[in-house]
Amino acid sequence: MKILMVAIPNHHFFQWVNQLKDSGHEIYWFDITDGGPKVERINWVHQIKGWKQRFNFPFRQGLKSKMPRLYKMIQKIRERDTKVVFEKIIEDLKPDIVHCFEMKLAGMPILDILEKKDNIKFIYSSWGSDMYAYQELGLSKNEVESFLTRVDFLITDCKRDYKIAGENGFKNTFLGVFPGNGGIYFEKEFIKETADRNIILIKGYEDGVGKAIKVIESLELVSSNLLKDLKIVVYSADLKVKKRIEESSFLNSLDIKILSRNKFISNAELLKIMGESIIHVGNSISDGMPNVLLESMGMGAFPIQSNPGNVTEEVIKNGINGFIIEQPLDNLAIAKLIENAIKNIELRTSAQEYNTNFIAENYNRKHLQKSIVKLYEKVLFNKN
Known part of the structure; x- marks a missing residue:
């Protein structure tokens, strides 16, 4: 053929x-x-x-x-x-x-x-x-x-x-x-247990559709006591996002790393980071089914994801195996979701078990x- x-x-x-x-x-x-x-x-x-x-x-x-x-x-x-x-x-x-x-x-x-x-x-x-x-x-x-x-x-x-x-x-x-x-290829040895994770991972698109700056603003509303012992990684970050982070004295007091959008990161490297992440946050006002959402779920990171056209509901049951961002422009609401996810290790543990099995079964x-x-x-x- x-x-x-x-x-x-x-x-x-x-x-x-x-x-x-x-x-x-x-x-x-x-x-x-x-x-x-x-x-x-x-x-x-x-x-x-x-x-x-x-x-x-x-x-x-x-x-x-x-x-x-x-x-x-x-x-x-x-x-x-x-x-x-x-x-x-x-x-x-x-x-x-x-x-x-x-x-x-x-x-x-x-x-x-x-x-x-x-x-x-x-x-x-x-x-x-x-x-x-x-x-x-x-x-x-x-x-x-x-x-x-x-x-x-x-x-x-x-x-x-x-x-x-x-x-x-x-x-x-x-x-x-x-x-x-x-489909997604998972390195199971990189999937860490819930208690061994220490990264907040954020997709850094700010391109009219992607709304990463709202997530960055939401981090400034999260208690510093919750963030001080964690690493923050912002990947595929647009220049606007990089600049916004560099202007924030609060964010620069934390352990934060920016991976620019124009800097290549292999898919295997990103999956490894996801396997070490407590949560993965993706925020946009328009999208299909984000591959990074599926990848992060498969690697055990608790997903916090916007829901344009209700597409995220196809894989996330809100409050059970992830959190849905109902208002992608409301940084206070996003901050509350991040705080709840960090605090609730029992929820993240059960979500990790469900998500890794679900993604492996349907997207392997x-x-x-x-x-x-x-x-x-x-x-x-x-x-x-």
Whole structure:
């Protein structure tokens, strides 16, 4: 089987596609953004890169900053049209399946070609805020309905987005709910007992959707007696978050570490930190099923997570195996959740047992691999 993947360069995509290694299928990846060199971690995949620019020219960055209008004119001549390139790839490869990851960036640019090539089976994987906040991402309802009409097979990372797709005209085959990264691999030896954990772990996105600064503000309302013997780690921290922490005399009196968003941290290293964490806090106003939420639960950290579109309720029973942030902009409410979680070791112990078992049963990477490989076989032989 010949499968053409269409996606931006993304950690979760790389993890998903690696589930197909040694499956016997020919896998191609059209890098829709043509960003960066070939990706070594998926070096077994046929990577279609270097397609965007017809030619290079010297002093490009200087021209871009000093003469932006001239730069744009040159770019129009210099850049190849995505649709033209993609159509040529389709004609040359003749793939059995096209699988698109994410709608706006990866799906919409190739929709016109796929509408012409309606004999090719088309899978779409919805990610993050893809379906939930399509209007905020700049897509109209008509555009989404046109896209979903062409989609033959749908995968989502939560139940919520399957419902939203149905409300926007999707009527074909739903392949199921899968984590966007194809599953999680857990190092059990890194999962510490509840009493041996000493880290408060915070996702540091502050990008309009991510609201990490509200979590940082909430820490300033937590009793210093609860925090003084703990480590605080803020990972994937945006510059605004880093600056806010550095400006806080209270936070700088604590043992706090910032891992910047632009600094690479391996997934294995992050899982190890999660295995040492008392709690993991993720706060946003729009998302799908966050992979880091599932990872932190699987590594035994008590989850405190926002609930856009009620998606978090699919895995967290509030007050039983985690806390749901009902008001992501209310730093006092978040502070109370953090305090309650730190104080209640019995709750965290029972939640850890439940969560590690639940995630291992439902999101284990090894278990999901067979299902993901079979998924493509189902698509190929489906008459949809």
